[in-house]
Amino acid sequence: MRSPPETPAAVFARDLRKSYRRGREEIEALAGVSFVINPGEFVAIVGPSGAGKTTLLNLIGCMDAPTSGELRIEGTDVSGMNDQERTRFRREQIGFVFQHFGLIPTLTVAENIALPLLFSGKAKKDRVGLLLERVGLWPRRNHKPSELSGGEMQRVAIARALVNEPKMILADEPTGNLDSQTGEQIITLFGELQRSGLTVMVVTHNDPLAQCADRQIQLKDGRTL
Amino acid sequence: MSWWSFPWKEWQRRPLRTAITLTGVAIALAALFSLLSFQHGYRAGLQHELDKLGAHILVVPKGCPYDAASIALHGANWPCYLKSQYLEEVRATPGVSAAAPVLMAAFYNEPGRQTVYAGIDTNILSLKRAWRIHGKFPQATNDVLVGADVARQFKLRVGGQFSLPGLEKQNGFVAGIIDPTSGPDDGFVFLTLSSAQALLGHSNELTHILVRLKDPNQLEQVVGQLRGCDAGLYMNIVPLAHLFETIRSVVNSARVLMGCIAFVALFAAMSGLANSILMSLNERTGEIGVMRALGASRLQVGRLIWSEAMGLCGAGALLGCLAAFGAARFIESWLRSRLPFAPSEPLIEWQFWIVAVCLAISLVAGTLACLAPVIRVTLLHPMEAIRQRNT
Numbered sequence: 136m137r138s139p140p141e142t143p144a145a146v147f148a149r150d151l152r153k154s155y156r157r158g159r160e161e162i163e164a165l166a167g168v169s170f171v172i173n174p175g176e177f178v179a180i181v182g183p184s185g186a187g188k189t190t191l192l193n194l195i196g197c198m199d200a201p202t203s204g205e206l207r208i209e210g211t212d213v214s215g216m217n218d219q220e221r222t223r224f225r226r227e228q229i230g231f232v233f234q235h236f237g238l239i240p241t242l243t244v245a246e247n248i249a250l251p252l253l254f255s256g257k258a259k260k261d262r263v264g265l266l267l268e269r270v271g272l273w274p275r276r277n278h279k280p281s282e283l284s285g286g287e288m289q290r291v292a293i294a295r296a297l298v299n300e301p302k303m304i305l306a307d308e309p310t311g312n313l314d315s316q317t318g319e320q321i322i323t324l325f326g327e328l329q330r331s332g333l334t335v336m337v338v339t340h341n342d343p344l345a346q347c348a349d350r351q352i353q354l355k356d357g358r359t360l
Numbered sequence: 361m362s363w364w365s366f367p368w369k370e371w372q373r374r375p376l377r378t379a380i381t382l383t384g385v386a387i388a389l390a391a392l393f394s395l396l397s398f399q400h401g402y403r404a405g406l407q408h409e410l411d412k413l414g415a416h417i418l419v420v421p422k423g424c425p426y427d428a429a430s431i432a433l434h435g436a437n438w439p440c441y442l443k444s445q446y447l448e449e450v451r452a453t454p455g456v457s458a459a460a461p462v463l464m465a466a467f468y469n470e471p472g473r474q475t476v477y478a479g480i481d482t483n484i485l486s487l488k489r490a491w492r493i494h495g496k497f498p499q500a501t502n503d504v505l506v507g508a509d510v511a512r513q514f515k516l517r518v519g520g521q522f523s524l525p526g527l528e529k530q531n532g533f534v535a536g537i538i539d540p541t542s543g544p545d546d547g548f549v550f551l552t553l554s555s556a557q558a559l560l561g562h563s564n565e566l567t568h569i570l571v572r573l574k575d576p577n578q579l580e581q582v583v584g585q586l587r588g589c590d591a592g593l594y595m596n597i598v599p600l601a602h603l604f605e606t607i608r609s610v611v612n613s614a615r616v617l618m619g620c621i622a623f624v625a626l627f628a629a630m631s632g633l634a635n636s637i638l639m640s641l642n643e644r645t646g647e648i649g650v651m652r653a654l655g656a657s658r659l660q661v662g663r664l665i666w667s668e669a670m671g672l673c674g675a676g677a678l679l680g681c682l683a684a685f686g687a688a689r690f691i692e693s694w695l696r697s698r699l700p701f702a703p704s705e706p707l708i709e710w711q712f713w714i715v716a717v718c719l720a721i722s723l724v725a726g727t728l729a730c731l732a733p734v735i736r737v738t739l740l741h742p743m744e745a746i747r748q749r750n751t
Contacts, residue, residue: 193743196653198652198653198742198743199741199743218658219657219658222652222655222656222657222658223655223657225653225655226654226655227655231650231653231654233650233653233746235646237646237647237650237653237746239647239650239651240373241369241370241372241373242361242369246361249361250361250651250654251654251655253361253362253363253366254651254654254655254656254657254660255655295654299655
């Protein structure tokens, strides 16, 4: 494995390990994973269930700290960060998209998109409007999530992930709850995001989505193949 | 969207639960508001009664019942009498500015409606400085000075005559009418002391003497001297300020009871609030996880939950204060029927500071109640929280 490149990689992982305790049993979810993802790359993380895909995504998304190993995001070493530092980093650098959309049912489409701005303390009303236009949901801006289709909900989630202008989008099974036609629309949207310069990492079981990626990282039993 | 509009939307998610929690807080704060308003109103009312009486000391016959002051203030029949000659000894006591003799009696002319007669002399004017008399002070045998309520009830005018209620074949000549005093004097018929003594069959007798001091700070010394004089053996010297203090301590039991009710209600309301927030958190664990993934810090999610609780407590406090304000008349009449002595002034007197205190107590209690849920939410691991949503 090379040393970190001079132009920082979007993600640089070296011998990344993560283990959990479940009662007395220790589970090694990641057992020494190493890879580099370049800025603007579209990468699919694939593998069977229990391979450690979501654990890896959560580590890259600064939702958790690795047990050991080195992890650099956009040149910043995040492996030793505390919870507060990880939260700030996540808020500024990373956008999350979930399989179950993760929309707040009491908020409207526009409010859901604006939610991360509340946490970052930024007031960017124009940005919300632009994103609503970009994902084609401007006419639905005052609707509640319960009034939207699955595809529309995932587009809201993607717009929300983009509102803080992150450098990287992480998506965990973004088409997992969608029919194939709607899934294709979402895949197209991820392609557009990559072309706009964002680094996109997707955990997926969906072959068409994985095929769309520049590269696939295959995981099995917590290791890259 | 702001930090405060977020809780508003959360309350709308479970309107029934919100309404029940809000009602609990409102009931507790209504009880607290009533208690504080009563405490303030009762104290102010007693002070006002004391001021209107114009006397610092009440001299009553030995063996007179404890509620003599209440009788003197509101008018009733007295069970025992003082000799008129004691008056001179009272007046001669150093420190006494004025001593006004009174002979009082009450007659029930209709069921539940009494007319109070008080025989007085001009010394009373040194005490009742707030009196504004139309006409003149009674001088002749049949002259009467009537309170504003009596004048209105019997449609009396200065110079007119009327049959004295409760006294057969006795007519009074209205020498003067007192402007409304907002006190018991409005319902009294005043006669000259000698007329009253003759009419009531108590010649050379008094029911009480109202004493005003030159310096109210010398109350203890003057009381001591009055008790030490020859007539002191036959007189009960009652410092009115002390008496009102004693009345207040008697009423304290009612206040303690109300305080207990308010405390229990507040405790129950805050338990309900804590429970409601915990239930809500349980349902929203996944959402909290998503918020953390979107960049919300532990402090920010804690603040969201806290602001939800604060909104409920603030709204509950204001609703409670409004409800208590609306029910003040009912609470007042309920209290009046149960208190041993109630001033004629309103018992429930609200002030802006009482609303502020209620609001502050509600917010502090709310903060304590939501402490456990807030700590719990800040300790949630985002991944675990999101996983809970997915399972």
